[in-house]
Amino acid sequence: MQEFGFELALCADLEARRDAIVSRQLGGHVRGRRVLDVVCVEPGPGFADRAAITPESIPPAAIGSAVGPGHARYWKEAFDCDPDRAERALERALACGFFERERHRSRTYVRQTARYPDWYDRIVAIENKPDLDRPGALETQLLTDVKLGLVDEVVLATASHVTGAHRNRIPEAVGIWEFDPDTGDRVVVREAVSLPTGASGVEILDRGSARTEVRIASAREKRRARLRLAERAYGKGWRTYDHPACARVEPDEAGLPYCPWKGRIVRPVEECGSDCGGHEPAERPPADVERLRAERSPWEPEPEGKRRRQSGLDRFS
Template identity: 45%
Template structure:
């Protein structure tokens, strides 16, 4: 849903601004009155908030409800060598106990043993990745859905005899989920670059992927392409229109076209 073509400040999204009904700005936004009014004005400038005065007080409302647009969050921890796990186990225990993500997965090039699986939380999935295979991803263990809606526990520190944790509310997790999703959404669409090679193309089916005619498969340009490749032939990268494809295949719009209002809110 397109709300505004501008970036809505995080302080505006995190505040309990009512939808349809007006509330005093100083009751909605934390901090001194000057800061509260500045945040409200910033939200109004984007078109997401209505700010006016009633009975000598500055009041604010949302004319449009912020949509629940997040489908699901999958966190993929890239760990090519499981024999050198580093802080992998702790990170995954943190992900599983906090539950901000819907699913957590480890992607590895290593041969996965039962000992490896036993060191990981049961809810974490494991993918074996080998780009030399026709189907490069083999699912060793399916991930289990985490409780992203309820409260969670954040792992702060681990000791030999205890683990320090902090309870995190469902509302705090929802804010973090939105921030993660917005960062991922804002990075763009298919952010990898296509290789400058005469044998590179975008594949078939109307989906832009780095397809290599020499290997007859999709490749990882950052790892597999370049002058060291036996099939490399210097050329300009294939011409693509990633913004147009992203707009065609997702709900993203290059220009949201200003503000939108929900019908029926004027009755409040």
């Protein structure tokens, strides 16, 4: 089983079973370089208010700025970060509709279009390792996630049969699922332990045989990193691929790029093209990402705020 197909099948299954935002390949660190395979963000009390703002990710620097929903502020006095980062955040916040602008004496003043809500609850990170006999850096990756405690739960998902020897190598707090990507059957071999996300954590930056480099991540830094993670997940989702320009591909109802010629889900960017023996050049089938995501998850593609802005723009076109 290839890791890409396993990951997509798991994302589709989670999306079908959970009322959550599912995303993949997201930064799960404070200072390090950890990339989480799959992330499930469970909605909190303000989810509908968040969904009403924009379908895109809102830049955390804009959320953390002194710009509020009340009176407009001169943007340069509202950010407490590097000026280039502030300007990028400003532009993105304006483009996605989180900020609106006014001009005062040739200066740009901005305000939030809506108060940023407390919209997410628990975050679950899932590390995929279809074949446990080829673990790579699995142990270090899971230990990094547990020690940092950025997410509420860490789970290992595998297609292998999990033996006692495997379990002993996996940190105790990590949950274990045996997942069959063909049938969607999922067996919980071990429940995950809830991690202390509100406290400081230890971030493993480098783990060598002779020494391990770590740093303390404060509770505040973790809060910011969780916000960044949740926002990235909301904007990105998990269908981040195009289907191949091949007559053989048959996307399934969840939008997975299934190839009957290979008898499995394929990774189009690596496996498809004239080098493939079964390739039959054709129009690329539409990915339908927005429609599928809107139908199958709580993500909102056309929120009220966006519709209002568009009708406002139409009046001037």
